[in-house]
Amino acid sequence: MSSTETRLLDVRGLRVVYPQAGGEVAVVDGVDFTLLPNRAFGIVGGSGAGKSVLLRTLIGLKRAASGAILFNGVDVTNAKGRRLKAYRREVQIVLQNPYTSLPPGRSVQDIVGEPLSIHGIERVQRAARVIAALDGVGLARDFVDRVPEQLSGGQRQRVAIARALVLQPKVLLLDEPVSALDVSIRAQVLNLLVDLRRDRGLSFVVVSHDLNVLRFLTEEVAVMYGGKFVERGSVAEISDNPRHSYTRRFLAAIPSVERSLAGRRPSPSRLKSEIITHV
Amino acid sequence: MNAQPPVAEPLLKVTDLTVEFPIRSRATVRAVDRVSFELAAGTTLGVVGESGSGKSVLIRSIMRILDYPGRISAGSVVFRGEDLLAKSEREMRAIRGREIAMIFQNPAGSLSPVATITSQFLEAIRAHEHVSRSTALARARAALNAVGIEAPDSVLNKRPFEISSGLIQRIMIGLALVTGPALLLADEPTTSLDLIVQEQIMTTLRRVQSEFGTAIIFISHDMGVVSEISERIMVMYGGRTVEQGNLQEVLRTRRHPYTDGLIRSVPSSVVRPGMRLYAIPGQPPDLARLGKGCSFASRCGRVHEICRKEDPALSSITPERAAACHFPIEEKESVLN
Amino acid sequence: MASDLTTADADELAGALRERRPRKIRLRPSLVIGACLVLASLLLAVLGPMIAPDAASRVNFSAILRPPLIGWHVAGTDQLGRDVLMRIATGLRVSFAISLSSVTLALVVGLSVGLISGYFGGIIDLVLMRLTDIQMALPFIVLAVAILSVTQPGYFSLTVVLSLAAWPTYARVVRGIVQVDRNADYVQAALAIGASHTRVIVRYLLRDLFGSMLVLSILDVAAVIIYEATLTFIGMGVPPGTPSLGSIMAEGKNYIATAWWITAMAGLAMLITIAGLNLVAIALRSSLKEANTR
Numbered sequence: 053m054s055s056t057e058t059r060l061l062d063v064r065g066l067r068v069v070y071p072q073a074g075g076e077v078a079v080v081d082g083v084d085f086t087l088l089p090n091r092a093f094g095i096v097g098g099s100g101a102g103k104s105v106l107l108r109t110l111i112g113l114k115r116a117a118s119g120a121i122l123f124n125g126v127d128v129t130n131a132k133g134r135r136l137k138a139y140r141r142e143v144q145i146v147l148q149n150p151y152t153s154l155p156p157g158r159s160v161q162d163i164v165g166e167p168l169s170i171h172g173i174e175r176v177q178r179a180a181r182v183i184a185a186l187d188g189v190g191l192a193r194d195f196v197d198r199v200p201e202q203l204s205g206g207q208r209q210r211v212a213i214a215r216a217l218v219l220q221p222k223v224l225l226l227d228e229p230v231s232a233l234d235v236s237i238r239a240q241v242l243n244l245l246v247d248l249r250r251d252r253g254l255s256f257v258v259v260s261h262d263l264n265v266l267r268f269l270t271e272e273v274a275v276m277y278g279g280k281f282v283e284r285g286s287v288a289e290i291s292d293n294p295r296h297s298y299t300r301r302f303l304a305a306i307p308s309v310e311r312s313l314a315g316r317r318p319s320p321s322r323l324k325s326e327i328i329t330h331v
Numbered sequence: 332m333n334a335q336p337p338v339a340e341p342l343l344k345v346t347d348l349t350v351e352f353p354i355r356s357r358a359t360v361r362a363v364d365r366v367s368f369e370l371a372a373g374t375t376l377g378v379v380g381e382s383g384s385g386k387s388v389l390i391r392s393i394m395r396i397l398d399y400p401g402r403i404s405a406g407s408v409v410f411r412g413e414d415l416l417a418k419s420e421r422e423m424r425a426i427r428g429r430e431i432a433m434i435f436q437n438p439a440g441s442l443s444p445v446a447t448i449t450s451q452f453l454e455a456i457r458a459h460e461h462v463s464r465s466t467a468l469a470r471a472r473a474a475l476n477a478v479g480i481e482a483p484d485s486v487l488n489k490r491p492f493e494i495s496s497g498l499i500q501r502i503m504i505g506l507a508l509v510t511g512p513a514l515l516l517a518d519e520p521t522t523s524l525d526l527i528v529q530e531q532i533m534t535t536l537r538r539v540q541s542e543f544g545t546a547i548i549f550i551s552h553d554m555g556v557v558s559e560i561s562e563r564i565m566v567m568y569g570g571r572t573v574e575q576g577n578l579q580e581v582l583r584t585r586r587h588p589y590t591d592g593l594i595r596s597v598p599s600s601v602v603r604p605g606m607r608l609y610a611i612p613g614q615p616p617d618l619a620r621l622g623k624g625c626s627f628a629s630r631c632g633r634v635h636e637i638c639r640k641e642d643p644a645l646s647s648i649t650p651e652r653a654a655a656c657h658f659p660i661e662e663k664e665s666v667l668n
Numbered sequence: 669m670a671s672d673l674t675t676a677d678a679d680e681l682a683g684a685l686r687e688r689r690p691r692k693i694r695l696r697p698s699l700v701i702g703a704c705l706v707l708a709s710l711l712l713a714v715l716g717p718m719i720a721p722d723a724a725s726r727v728n729f730s731a732i733l734r735p736p737l738i739g740w741h742v743a744g745t746d747q748l749g750r751d752v753l754m755r756i757a758t759g760l761r762v763s764f765a766i767s768l769s770s771v772t773l774a775l776v777v778g779l780s781v782g783l784i785s786g787y788f789g790g791i792i793d794l795v796l797m798r799l800t801d802i803q804m805a806l807p808f809i810v811l812a813v814a815i816l817s818v819t820q821p822g823y824f825s826l827t828v829v830l831s832l833a834a835w836p837t838y839a840r841v842v843r844g845i846v847q848v849d850r851n852a853d854y855v856q857a858a859l860a861i862g863a864s865h866t867r868v869i870v871r872y873l874l875r876d877l878f879g880s881m882l883v884l885s886i887l888d889v890a891a892v893i894i895y896e897a898t899l900t901f902i903g904m905g906v907p908p909g910t911p912s913l914g915s916i917m918a919e920g921k922n923y924i925a926t927a928w929w930i931t932a933m934a935g936l937a938m939l940i941t942i943a944g945l946n947l948v949a950i951a952l953r954s955s956l957k958e959a960n961t962r
Contacts, residue, residue, distance in 0.1 A: 092604070098525035111860045140862040152853035155872060167861040204614045205382070215861065234381040235552050236589075236630075239596035239610035246604070261526055264598040271604060291600070305530035307555035309582055310599060 059122070060223055060255055061087035061110070061143075066119035068102070068109050079105045081279030082119070087223065092249065092256035094266035094287070097276035098302065103259040104148070106276075107225045110257070111145045112136050141171055144216035148228040150208035154200040160186070161196040164215045171219060185214040189244060206237040210244070217248065224249075226258045230265065242268055263287060263306060275299050340412065341369040342513060342546050343393070348406035350385070350392050360618040362388040362401065364570040367645070372513065373544040377561030377578065379554055379593075382615045385570040386550045390516045393548075394433055395423050411513070429459045432507035436519040438500040442491045448502060449487045455506050474505040477542065478535045497528030501535050508539065515539070517549045521556060533559050554593060558582060563651075566590045569616040569626030572645050576652035584662050586654040588631045625657070633658055694955045702947025709941040713764055716757025723754035724911060733927045744929040746919065752930055756937045759911040763941075766823065766906075767892035770830035771885050777831070778838025779881065783869060785839065786846030797843070800836045808833045808895065816904045826905060830892050837888075841880055849876055879956040883949050890945035897938060913938050 068080040079102040087093050095103050108114045110121060112131060121129045128139045144167075147153040154163055164185055168178045183193055189210040200208055209229070216224055229245065230238040246269065249256060258269050266273050267287040274281040275290065275298065282296040294300045350363040363385040370376050380386040391397045393408050395415060408415040410431065415423065427433075435441055442451055452471035456462060462470075468487075475483035478501045491499060500520060507515055517536070521529040537560060539545050551557045557564060564581050566574040566589065574587040585591035592611040602608065613630035624639040625631070631638065638657055645655040717724065728749030736744040736752075743753035785796040812829045819825045849855060849872070858868055893913070899905035900914025908915070913934050920930030 098527055108856070113856055113860055137862045140860065145857070145860050147853050147857055149853060153857045155854040155858070157875075166858070166863070170862045170864075170867070206614055212857075215857075219861075234615050235554075236381055236593060236596065236611045237614060239598075239608040240612070242598065243608050243610055246607075262598075264600060264602060267600070268598045268602045268604065268606070268608065301527055305526045307529070307533070307553065307559050308599070309555050309558045309594060309597075312555070312558035313579060313582055 059086045060089055062122040064120045067117045068105055068114055069117045078279050083281055087255050090253050092270040094270035094273035095259045095276050096263050096266055096273055101276040102279045103276050104227055107227050107259055141219050142221050143223040144221045145225040146212050146216050149232045150205050150212055153212055154208055157199055160198050160211055164218055167219045181218055185218040189214045205233050209241055223255045228260055342372040343370040344409045346407045349404050350388050350401055351404045352401050354619055361570050366572050368565055370546055372546055375547040375561045377557035377564045378550045379557050380567035381552050383569055383618050384567040386567050387518055429510045430512050431514045432512040433516040434503045434507050434520050436522050438496055438503045439491045444491055447488055447490055456509055459510055470509055474509040478505040497524055497531055500532050504535055514546045519551055536560055569621055571626055574654045586659040587656050588633050589627050591660055696951045698947045699951035702944045705940050705944025712757045713760035716754055720754055723751045724758045736929050743933040746930050752933050755911045755916055756934055759913045759916050762912040763893050766827055766896050767889045770827045770892055771888045774831035774834035775838055775885055778835035779842055782839040782842025783846055786843035787850055800839050804836045813904055821907055830895055834888050845877055846873055849873055883953045886945050886949040890942045
């Protein structure tokens with residue numbers, strides 16, 4: 053059923069390192085996963101676990117020290133030039149902070165149209181595709197002349213999503229898609245993502261520290277800790293039957309209204325004085 | 332570490348507090364609009380709100396550390412029977428850090444990067460009292476113990492950059508408590524921290540509540556976090572209080588459509604792929620453009636004509652429960668997901 | 669990072685007060701005054717020799733060393749009877765021409781070095797920065813005198829020498845800005861959609877650099893005018909006989925006691941020009957900074 057050819061993304065043993073005093077540290081340390089068409093894969097974990105670095109490596113913004121990334125069977129690990137560009141036409145990323153991920157002072161038209169101009173779509177088609185992309189994210193036509201400074205966080209994130217979708221990629225990588233947004237509008241963007249996925253048959257790789265966001269968006273998640281995937285399964289499986297100790301700690305730390313109302317408070321984890329000497 | 336014995340009069344009583352900021356076109360916006368609440372000694376009030384809600388401006392006004400050009404234009408802040416707004420800057424300095432302390436979102440931001448933790452403690456203590464170095468150090472150690480740092484000396488000699496941010500935030504709590512304040516203001520103390528670290532901070536704060544009886548005002552945009560620690564909760568929107576009451580009651584039976592919408596729109600443990608989340612339409616308000624009427628009107632699913640014309644006052648539903656809505660949700664309508 | 673969560677709601681007030689207009693450069697009084705001064709200077713330089721083409725060189729032994737405001741000579745005459753104002757006008761032309769060309773050269777070199785260094789980093793950065801350091805370590809006058817005494821005197825060598833003094837500053841400033849911007853989310857996002865390095869540099873980084881480069885160059889023009897005058901004053905600048913602010917002042921110094929106006933007027937012209945340029949640069953820098961932090 054899932055022969056190598058139908059795998060959209062096939063990641064094997066991926067390692068990404070950062071230099072550190074006295075050597076290097078593996079921020080992503082031997083990660084494997086596959087992504088099939090029309091499926092969503094989530095990655096959850098605390099900060100410093102390497103989740104964002106993993107996504108950025110998948111899109112070629114960071115160098116992989118070892119391991120492989122295959123897209124539709126083609127090796128795109130540390131790809132350059134034309135191969136990288138072709139890959140980026142099919143796989144796009146939406147970054148976490150909509151206040152910094154859009155170039156300041158550029159019109160929405162420019163921003164959403166940029167992927168089209170980079171990949172050589174003829175000018176005559178561009179305007180129409182930009183409008184279609186904006187429409188797809190629920191932004192009216194008259195947004196094309198606005199600049200990011202005039203937009204709210206939710207609107208900016210929609211522009212970022214429109215930009216990512218304008219080339220009609222197969223895979224969307226999402227780095228904490230709603231964490232930087234106001235709480236009252238997160239549901240709007242989450243619903244939008246679900247609709248887009250269904251309507252376009254997209255696949256997602258979603259990174260979030262919020263397990264319930266992944267519960268809503270994905271079928272399978274991996275818990276990331278110290279650069280490794282320590283547990284895998286659907287969110288339900290992981291929540292009901294956590295096997296790894298980090299997963300258990302993580303689950304116990306999730307604040308929730310339901311839990312507070314039920315009077316269930318987890319036994320407080322021993323407060324440890326962890327002193328980490330790092331820069 | 333002075334525990335306040337319960338008194339009949341509230342520790343803090345804020346009445347009709349209004350804070351204005353001038354904006355370019357010579358108009359002003361009201362970042363905080365006629366906010367009133369009471370805080371009994373030793374209790375915790377959670378303040379929930381998002382962009383434009385005014386929650387941060389509110390507690391900065393209580394401490395009177397408001398950034399220029401903000402200005403408290405009306406209202407009173409009565410702390411232990413005295414109006415803080417009437418006090419001089421000198422008098423406020425004696426109160427800040429001593430009777431009212433504050434912790435912030437970015438823990439290391441309030442610490443000098445070149446000074447050791449010891450010196451930060453010494454400075455904090457000696458700003459208010461003349462004590463010997465050894466006494467001050469003993470207090471520092473006790474404060475660090477109180478926040479769960481079992482080996483305080485291992486931390487005292489270090490500088491902030493050598494310590495993880497979770498630990499720093501706990502140290503900040505210790506620093507805030509070392510002078511034995513009656514009130515602790517916490518502005519999104521866990522927001523930029525990892526979940527597991529966040530849990531440690533919350534545990535620390537719960538310990539503070541039970542062992543020291545310090546009253547706390549805890550601000551966050553995250554209802555879940557606030558619910559872990561507060562006895563009472565106040566929901567703010569567009570600079571105004573929209574709902575107030577005991578935590579359990581407010582969360583179970585939401586009266587204000589905004590509170591209701593918030594609770595229902597946050598993905599909870601019952602969501603599944605394929606479902607649709609309840610979403611509040613529209614965006615958080617632009618304070619500069621708030622017109623007459625209810626600040627939530629443009630997003631409210633239960634809006635009526637009058638909502639757009641008249642600003643609903645915060646009215647009591649029960650002696651302990653209030654909501655600012657012309658048509659608050661009936662108790663039987665409110666369903667807990 | 670989760671810390672970015674704070675930008676959205678910690679800044680709640682900024683969210684409300686955020687001006688929904690694109691940024692504008694504010695007109696400050698200093699900007700207007702400075703611009704007027706520079707404009708006056710430029711007009712004199714451009715129009716003067718056009719209106720009275722040989723007034724600067726027309727020798728008139730019957731009217732030597734006339735004080736200002738006698739007859740047609742607004743600024744008096746010099747030791748050969750030449751009209752001082754017109755000589756200053758020609759001198760300004762020369763000064764502007766030299767400073768504009770050397771600043772342009774310095775800008776081009778410094779910008780390129782800074783861009784490449786800041787963007788690509790690594791060993792290229794190391795090498796280029798060492799070169800910059802070496803250049804900055806050499807005191808200008810010493811270097812200038814050394815070079816000019818061995819090369820052919822002339823506009824070209826003068827321009828090159830003057831730009832040697834200026835380019836390292838551009839390189840450093842550009843490098844600093846590029847290093848930061850390069851890691852900005854929107855630049856990373858552009859790379860992620862497939863933009864080439866060239867595209868990122870031209871469409872994103874250069875735009876961000878524009879303001880700083882403008883301010884720096886204006887300040888530089890002022891500085892180079894002074895440098896050129898200094899070099900000419902000590903005899904190492906423009907070829908002898910060519911009027912320039914420096915040479916006029918140098919000639920005039922022999923007559924200071926009796927015909928103070930020759931040097932003084934040239935000095936005044938320079939003062940007005942420099943002051944104007946500096947005012948414009950400083951005002952622009954403040955206004956740009958303001959516009960950028962909205």
